[in-house]
Amino acid sequence: MSTLSTINIGICGLGTVGQGVWKHIDSNRVALESRLGVTLNLARASVRDLKKKRTVRVSAGALTLDPLSIATDPSIHIVCELIGGTTLARQVTIAALKAGKTVVSANKALLCKHGPEIFAAARKHGGHFFFEASVAGGIPIIKALREGLVANRFKLIYGILNGTCNYILTRMEREGLSYPVILKEAKELGYAEADEALDVEGWDTAHKASILAFLAHGTWVPTEKMLVEGITQITQADLSFARENGYAIKLLAVITREADTGEVFVRVHPTLIPKTKVLANVNEVYNGISVTGDVVGETVYIGRGAGQDPTASAVISDIADAVILLNRGNTHLPEPVETRASLTPLQRITGRYYLRLEVKDEPGVLAKIASATAGCDVSISSVLQRPSETAGAASLILTTHQANEKAIRATVSRLKRLSSVLGEPVLIRIADFAG
Amino acid sequence: MSTLSTINIGICGLGTVGQGVWKHIDSNRVALESRLGVTLNLARASVRDLKKKRTVRVSAGALTLDPLSIATDPSIHIVCELIGGTTLARQVTIAALKAGKTVVSANKALLCKHGPEIFAAARKHGGHFFFEASVAGGIPIIKALREGLVANRFKLIYGILNGTCNYILTRMEREGLSYPVILKEAKELGYAEADEALDVEGWDTAHKASILAFLAHGTWVPTEKMLVEGITQITQADLSFARENGYAIKLLAVITREADTGEVFVRVHPTLIPKTKVLANVNEVYNGISVTGDVVGETVYIGRGAGQDPTASAVISDIADAVILLNRGNTHLPEPVETRASLTPLQRITGRYYLRLEVKDEPGVLAKIASATAGCDVSISSVLQRPSETAGAASLILTTHQANEKAIRATVSRLKRLSSVLGEPVLIRIADFAG
Numbered sequence: 001m002s003t004l005s006t007i008n009i010g011i012c013g014l015g016t017v018g019q020g021v022w023k024h025i026d027s028n029r030v031a032l033e034s035r036l037g038v039t040l041n042l043a044r045a046s047v048r049d050l051k052k053k054r055t056v057r058v059s060a061g062a063l064t065l066d067p068l069s070i071a072t073d074p075s076i077h078i079v080c081e082l083i084g085g086t087t088l089a090r091q092v093t094i095a096a097l098k099a100g101k102t103v104v105s106a107n108k109a110l111l112c113k114h115g116p117e118i119f120a121a122a123r124k125h126g127g128h129f130f131f132e133a134s135v136a137g138g139i140p141i142i143k144a145l146r147e148g149l150v151a152n153r154f155k156l157i158y159g160i161l162n163g164t165c166n167y168i169l170t171r172m173e174r175e176g177l178s179y180p181v182i183l184k185e186a187k188e189l190g191y192a193e194a195d196e197a198l199d200v201e202g203w204d205t206a207h208k209a210s211i212l213a214f215l216a217h218g219t220w221v222p223t224e225k226m227l228v229e230g231i232t233q234i235t236q237a238d239l240s241f242a243r244e245n246g247y248a249i250k251l252l253a254v255i256t257r258e259a260d261t262g263e264v265f266v267r268v269h270p271t272l273i274p275k276t277k278v279l280a281n282v283n284e285v286y287n288g289i290s291v292t293g294d295v296v297g298e299t300v301y302i303g304r305g306a307g308q309d310p311t312a313s314a315v316i317s318d319i320a321d322a323v324i325l326l327n328r329g330n331t332h333l334p335e336p337v338e339t340r341a342s343l344t345p346l347q348r349i350t351g352r353y354y355l356r357l358e359v360k361d362e363p364g365v366l367a368k369i370a371s372a373t374a375g376c377d378v379s380i381s382s383v384l385q386r387p388s389e390t391a392g393a394a395s396l397i398l399t400t401h402q403a404n405e406k407a408i409r410a411t412v413s414r415l416k417r418l419s420s421v422l423g424e425p426v427l428i429r430i431a432d433f434a435g
Numbered sequence: 436m437s438t439l440s441t442i443n444i445g446i447c448g449l450g451t452v453g454q455g456v457w458k459h460i461d462s463n464r465v466a467l468e469s470r471l472g473v474t475l476n477l478a479r480a481s482v483r484d485l486k487k488k489r490t491v492r493v494s495a496g497a498l499t500l501d502p503l504s505i506a507t508d509p510s511i512h513i514v515c516e517l518i519g520g521t522t523l524a525r526q527v528t529i530a531a532l533k534a535g536k537t538v539v540s541a542n543k544a545l546l547c548k549h550g551p552e553i554f555a556a557a558r559k560h561g562g563h564f565f566f567e568a569s570v571a572g573g574i575p576i577i578k579a580l581r582e583g584l585v586a587n588r589f590k591l592i593y594g595i596l597n598g599t600c601n602y603i604l605t606r607m608e609r610e611g612l613s614y615p616v617i618l619k620e621a622k623e624l625g626y627a628e629a630d631e632a633l634d635v636e637g638w639d640t641a642h643k644a645s646i647l648a649f650l651a652h653g654t655w656v657p658t659e660k661m662l663v664e665g666i667t668q669i670t671q672a673d674l675s676f677a678r679e680n681g682y683a684i685k686l687l688a689v690i691t692r693e694a695d696t697g698e699v700f701v702r703v704h705p706t707l708i709p710k711t712k713v714l715a716n717v718n719e720v721y722n723g724i725s726v727t728g729d730v731v732g733e734t735v736y737i738g739r740g741a742g743q744d745p746t747a748s749a750v751i752s753d754i755a756d757a758v759i760l761l762n763r764g765n766t767h768l769p770e771p772v773e774t775r776a777s778l779t780p781l782q783r784i785t786g787r788y789y790l791r792l793e794v795k796d797e798p799g800v801l802a803k804i805a806s807a808t809a810g811c812d813v814s815i816s817s818v819l820q821r822p823s824e825t826a827g828a829a830s831l832i833l834t835t836h837q838a839n840e841k842a843i844r845a846t847v848s849r850l851k852r853l854s855s856v857l858g859e860p861v862l863i864r865i866a867d868f869a870g
Contacts, residue, residue: 024586024730025586028586028587028588028730031588032585032586035585132583137731138584138730138731138732138734139734140579140582140583140584140734143575143578143579143582143583144575144578144579144583147575147578147752147755148567148575148578148749148752149573149748149752150467150751150752150755151459151460151463151467151748151751151755152463152748153463153466278713278716278717278737281716282713293573293748294463295459295463295573295744295745295747295748295751296572296738296739296744296745296748296749297573297738297739297744297745298738298739299573299574299575299736299737299738299739300735300736300737300738301734301735301736302713302734302735302736303731303732303733303735304731304732304733309730309731309732310730310731310732312586312730313584313586313587313728313730313731314583314731316585316586316730317582317583317584317585317586320582320585320586321582
């Protein structure tokens with residue numbers, strides 16, 4: 001087969017990440033090109049505004065308003081889809097794959113929503129789809145799962161996959177300030193989006209968990225089949241309990257697979273994780289992932305989960321892999337074999353739980369609550385009463401013995417119906433799965 | 436090119452790791468073969484005793500006493516060199532590479548000693564040499580450095596690379612027992628070799644550091660050009676100081692590269708590392724590596740550093756990579772471009788130091804010591820006097836302000852010559868480099 005001596009790269013979406021990719025390929029060109037044995041030509045880029053000032057120097061002739069023209073340009077070998085969203089990004093990705101090109105993407109939402117279609121298009125037309133940057137920024141976790149740990153079956157993967165949530169929780173914990181106050185500051189500092197819902201309600205983490213679950217188990221778990229809860233209900237009461245009892249609170253994605261049944265379950269929720277675990281000490285915008293394989297045991301990966309430079313690092317590593325593949329013939333990559341695993345039923349998702357309730361400060365309340373939990377087969381391990389910020393109310397913190405998701409959900413609904421319980425109970429999982 | 440549907444694997448050295456590889460390929464065969472699209476045939480294995488009982492079932496016809504017969508067998512595609520040592524292992528490796536085969540190795544000493552010869556033989560005859568298992572067991576750190584972080588230049592890599600030392604230090608710290616007591620128990624439990632020198636004196640760590648430095652910087656730093664110190668002098672006095680001042684003591688490999696000069700330096704020594712750093716909390720037989728890239732920032736990798744299963748996990752991932760390569764034509768892998776970097780002179784290796792001296796318990800000692808250190812341009816930051824186990828002696832713990840390796844070495848020689856200083860001063864670096 002013929003070997004390409006120049007690789008033409010098209011960048012669709014020259015925003016923060018796109019400019020980072022351009023900048024770092026330029027600044028590290030000598031080392032990259034000598035390692036890969038090719039010339040890397042940043043040939044074209046699409047933008048939304050041709051006139052906008054950018055931090056990288058791109059000739060006017062290389063710029064276009066139309067990303068699809070890059071996706072279908074016969075001279076382009078590798079298309080980087082860095083547009084974001086799932087509409088135009090999908091059109092660009094599918095068009096490039098249909099043209100037999102290799103696509104490098106940082107787009108977790110796209111992959112989570114259209115993964116099967118994307119991989120099918122890559123297979124059908126002999127192209128490839130790389131997505132290291134879609135999960136955990138610069139941490140090479142996709143490569144670790146797909147290649148480095150290929151000997152393993154993964155009974156447990158859990159991780160901090162959203163830097164915004166981790167930043168907010170870290171600052172709440174360190175400074176004793178409330179969620180709304182820290183969120184506001186995080187927005188001003190650019191650590192949270194203007195519309196923060198995707199991050200703080202857990203959906204961004206869920207998208208990434210879906211990708212990790214596919215890599216590990218070959219099955220796509222749609223986010224609506226997951227348990228997804230965010231961090232918006234976490235207060236200083238919860239963080240105090242955590243601190244006093246040797247825990248940190250982290251928003252975790254948890255992917256489990258039952259060895260006997262092969263059932264898979266994916267969940268995203270705030271979690272009380274013992275401070276003795278490494279991930280309890282992964283703070284600020286850092287991400288961390290614990291991967292337990294049946295052969296290797298537990299391995300942990302930590303790094304910055306987002307931002308221009310870490311994401312660019314991942315995109316460039318995908319470009320390097322794509323170059324090697326392009327010059328080595330279009331045989332198939334060792335993708336996970338797609339299966340359709342069953343999901344573990346909620347009765348078999350077990351653990352210990354932390355429940356915080358605002359209750360009327362009156363006699364007999366605890367008896368009613370204890371009776372409600374017992375009626376759902378949930379057994380209480382500890383009860384703490386704390387002052388509430390609401391007059392005439394008290395804050396009640398319960399922890400349970402082992403219970404299952406179905407029972408705890410029934411418990412929460414029943415508690416909500418009690419007239420002594422004010423507002424929404426706050427439920428936090430205790431990370432027994434973390435050993 | 437033709438695609439192989441069956442890959443014949445020969446295992447030279449069916450010891451602990453070899454049997455682990457055999458066992459896990461067998462038990463995970465369905466998933467591995469479907470991912471790789473080939474049949475994996477464990478065709479032959481060499482042993483030192485044909486009659487010995489093994490935990491894996493190998494047909495008598497597949498066994499041989501002669502590993503070289505496997506290395507040169509035309510039917511074998513991938514040779515796993517798991518013999519250990521650097522004599523027969525080198526013969527087997529070079530013979531297999533000369534026959535154009537791909538070699539997978541867990542042998543850090545071999546690679547450290549004969550790396551240039553091995554890579555040259557692989558290049559010349561169109562084979563490949565894989566060595567993920569040579570550093571940090573099951574952690575895919577070789578792949579991370581070579582592929583996942585290819586966009587980066589690495590100003591700092593540091594890590595815990597020897598499980599035996601980490602196990603001993605962890606138990607000393609937790610149980611308050613002395614080095615000889617814990618070493619004896621570690622030997623009985625199989626966590627330390629009968630001859631422990633290679634581990635506890637830092638040479639095993641140095642071999643691994645040499646491999647990481649080559650991957651990161653393309654230059655082979657022989658161990659005699661490194662600073663290598665082990666853990667045999669560490670006592671409870673040092674661990675107490677560490678605990679009281681917010682540090683852990685870890686045997687670290689530290690690889691630095693100066694951005695301006697390109698100079699590289701590799702060192703291995705016990706280190707006071709702040710408990711706030713993740714690696715300070717990596718305990719027992721676990722390894723951990725911090726890699727700081729100019730693009731990605733700091734990333735950290737943690738996992739079991741040795742043992743049958745983690746090492747087998749790494750060997751099997753190399754076999755998988757080799758299979759893909761075999762079926763994709765023999766183009767070159769993106770190896771580091773070999774350079775001959777200068778080493779940073781000792782005057783520019785700076786940091787803070789901890790010095791523990793046994794001194795005569797008499798007036799005027801501190802004045803003599805302070806004068807000796809000042810004469811070497813080393814400035815003292817703190818002095819603590821502690822009771823010594825020796826009658827008539829005291830234990831003196833100094834920490835310094837920023838100083839350089841040349842000055843601290845001169846200081847230690849000068850202090851040793853003082854009649855008030857008894858025995859060998861114990862020097863521990865304080866991990867300022869860890870930020």
